Amino acid sequence: MRPDDALHDALVRTSFRMMAVLTRIGAGHDLSLTQLRLLGLLRDRRPRMTELAAFLGLDKSTMSGLVERAERRGLVARGKSSEDRRVVDVFITPEGRELAERVQEEIRSALAPYTDRLAPDDRPALTRLLDAVSGTTTGNHGITGSSDASP
Amino acid sequence: MRPDDALHDALVRTSFRMMAVLTRIGAGHDLSLTQLRLLGLLRDRRPRMTELAAFLGLDKSTMSGLVERAERRGLVARGKSSEDRRVVDVFITPEGRELAERVQEEIRSALAPYTDRLAPDDRPALTRLLDAVSGTTTGNHGITGSSDASP
DNA sequence: TATTGTTATACTCTATAACTATA
C-alpha cells in the first residue's frame, strides 16, 4: 500500500457514485452518459466532428452515430462549413439547450444530498481540492462539459 | 446559481476525469468499466446473480451476459448453491484475481499524477472529505468495488 | 497524398419480455 492509495480509492469510489447519479438522471430523459456530455459540450461551442471526437475521446465513426441519433431527436444539428467543404460542425438546438439545462438542474439537485453531508466550511475546501486535482485550467464548460485532456 | 453549484460541478468534472482514466486502463485489458467493477466486487465476495445485479444496478438478464463473457475468458466462474437449487453464485478465478490486482495497481499509478498536484497536507484532507461525501459506512470493497447504494 | 467524415461490420452493454426450473 502506497501512502496515497486511500485517496485514490476514495476518488474512484466517489466517481462511481457520481456516475450512478448521472446515469440515472440521464436515463430519465433517454440520455446516455455520452449523450449527456455531448449536450453539455455543445452548450458553449460549435465544434466540428473531429474536435468533438477528440474532446470525448471517441473515434470519429462513433461520433457520426452519436450525432446522428441526437440529431434524429432534434437535440443537435449539423452544419456545413463555408471554407473547407469536407468539414461538418455540430451545434445544439433550442430544444437541446432546454433539455441540457433541465438536466443540469436535476443533477445539481441530486448531488445536494451528498454534499449536504459536509460541514458548510468543508464545501469550499472540497471544491478547491477537486479543482486542484482535475484542473480548472483546462476550462470548465458546464456540468457535463469537461474534456478528457490529460494532466 | 445556488451556493454549492461550483462544488457539484467540480465533483462531476473530476468524476468524468477519473472515469476516463479507468476506461483507458480497462481497455488495455479488454475490460469495460462494468467488467472492471465486477472483478473488483468479486475480490472479496461470492454473491449470487441477483445480488450482483443489485450491487451494480443492472437487470439480472444483463448480469447473465456479463458473467457469461467473463466466464468465457476464465476470469470468473459460476457455482450451484447447495441449498436452493435455483441459485447460481459467482466467484473470481485465480486468473481473474491476478488481473484485478494488476489493474488496481495500474489505476493507482495512473491517478498519482492527479493527486501529486496537491500539497502533501491536502491529501488526507481530500480523502476525508470524499469519504464524507460518498460514505465509507457502506463499505469499501476495493478500487472498483463500491456499490451503488444511495445515501 | 492527406484529411474529413460516413458507412459496413462486429462486438459489448443494456433492458424488456418470455421462458425454465425450483421453491
Add this chain to the structure above:
DNA sequence: TATAGTTATAGAGTATAACAATA
C-alpha cells in the same frame, strides 16, 4: 404462485476497416 436465472430480441455505444469527397 413466487422467485432465480437464462434466452430471445432490440437498440445504443464502441472500434476497425473501407470508402467518398475535398484539400
